Amino acid sequence: METKLCDIQNLNSEEALRGLEQAGEILRSGGLVGFPTETVYGLGANAFDAEAVAAIFAAKGRPGDNPLIVHVASLQQARELVEFTPLAEKLAECYWPGPLTMVLDSRGLVPASVSAGLSTLAVRFPSHPGALAMLRAAERPIAAPSANLSGRPSPTLAGHVLEDLQGRIPLILDGGPVEIGLESTVVDARGEYPILLRPGKVTQDALKLLCGDCPAAGQADCARPASPGMKYRHYAPQGQLFLVKNWREAEALRHSLLQEEAPQPLLLLSEESSRELQRRGVPETQIISLGSEEEPADFAHNLFAALREADHRGAGYIIGQSIPAIGLGAAVMNRYTKAASKK
Numbered sequence: 001m002e003t004k005l006c007d008i009q010n011l012n013s014e015e016a017l018r019g020l021e022q023a024g025e026i027l028r029s030g031g032l033v034g035f036p037t038e039t040v041y042g043l044g045a046n047a048f049d050a051e052a053v054a055a056i057f058a059a060k061g062r063p064g065d066n067p068l069i070v071h072v073a074s075l076q077q078a079r080e081l082v083e084f085t086p087l088a089e090k091l092a093e094c095y096w097p098g099p100l101t102m103v104l105d106s107r108g109l110v111p112a113s114v115s116a117g118l119s120t121l122a123v124r125f126p127s128h129p130g131a132l133a134m135l136r137a138a139e140r141p142i143a144a145p146s147a148n149l150s151g152r153p154s155p156t157l158a159g160h161v162l163e164d165l166q167g168r169i170p171l172i173l174d175g176g177p178v179e180i181g182l183e184s185t186v187v188d189a190r191g192e193y194p195i196l197l198r199p200g201k202v203t204q205d206a207l208k209l210l211c212g213d214c215p216a217a218g219q220a221d222c223a224r225p226a227s228p229g230m231k232y233r234h235y236a237p238q239g240q241l242f243l244v245k246n247w248r249e250a251e252a253l254r255h256s257l258l259q260e261e262a263p264q265p266l267l268l269l270s271e272e273s274s275r276e277l278q279r280r281g282v283p284e285t286q287i288i289s290l291g292s293e294e295e296p297a298d299f300a301h302n303l304f305a306a307l308r309e310a311d312h313r314g315a316g317y318i319i320g321q322s323i324p325a326i327g328l329g330a331a332v333m334n335r336y337t338k339a340a341s342k343k
């Protein structure tokens with residue numbers, strides 16, 4: 001199968017209009033389309049079509065027990081799929097459209113495979129204009145995981161989708177680089193307050209402030225198990241990733257690796273640390289800057305692309321600088337720690 005890339009950065013261009021029309025046709029007839037959202041690129045299929053949904057799992061090599069998020073273009077569409085609670089109303093009012101996914105009781109309209117047989121369904125109303133245009137063109141809810149091969153970092157550029165899924169899907173809508181760079185915050189919104197299943201741009205603190213409480217699933221004070229997807233090793237680069245706290249630790253670890261005659265490690269550093277280590281003689285070619293230490297949003301935006309770049313360069317060892325797990329930093333460190341785990 002040939003994979004076509006279609007530029008939709010200018011939604012009114014002829015290329016975009018044609019591409020969106022084609023995306024609508026592909027989705028309605030059971031095919032898969034890669035598309036941009038404000039978080040990461042998604043791989044979409046008609047949520048009502050069990051065969052199309054099975055094709056998502058096959059294209060990604062995704063385990064069947066990891067449920068998908070259904071994307072909608074309106075609150076109305078979401079209400080048809082799941083049972084809204086007062087909490088869901090409040091969260092939707094505050095954060096939709098946007099990078100928040102809510103797990104609610106399913107009304108049973110989508111095939112069981114979408115939610116891996118669970119009685120709940122995850123729904124998200126994205127804010128990206130290209131995603132919304134595609135959802136409208138499809139005229140139905142779209143089930144979509146991140147558009148990477150299972151186990152690879154989520155795609156933040158159309159080129160990443162092509163890298164992973166070329167030949168497996170007919171069309172990728174290219175909306176340019178995504179804004180956020182990490183997947184949506186996922187909460188269970190069935191109860192009185194949200195339970196955090198996956199940290200993201202909508203932070204635990206913001207949710208606590210709005211709702212009174214927001215425990216993380218799997219924490220001692222929370223009976224709910226974490227989201228099924230969280231048990232898999234995600235976002236893994238092929239090399240071994242070591243996390244360090246600052247440039248001093250990065251330099252020390254690099255030094256000891258080189259003394260053991262290991263291959264040159266690749267360093268993922270803040271701009272500030274990058275400047276410091278270059279001053280101390282580390283070649284620029286062995287460093288990728290993730291952005292300012294003061295800006296977790298920079299790290300969020302650049303982390304997945306950097307992990308992919310590490311693979312391109314064949315880096316056997318990667319030294320990655322952490323940031324404090326505060327605010328959006330918590331989501332960054334959640335993904336970073338998984339990438340560093342050997343499981």
Ligand code: TXA
Nearest residue numbers: 039041042067068120121122145146183184227228229
């Ligand atoms: O930002 C995002 O959410 C992106 C874009 C494309 O929208 N999508 C995404 O999908 O990250 P995916 O499939 O890579 O991650 C979905 C997460 C998984 O951790 C999954 O286990 C969880 O959501 N999930 C889905 N349905 C669930 C449910 N019914 N109950 C609990 N967790 C669920």
Ligand code: MG
Nearest residue numbers: 145146154183
């Ligand atoms: Mg994913």
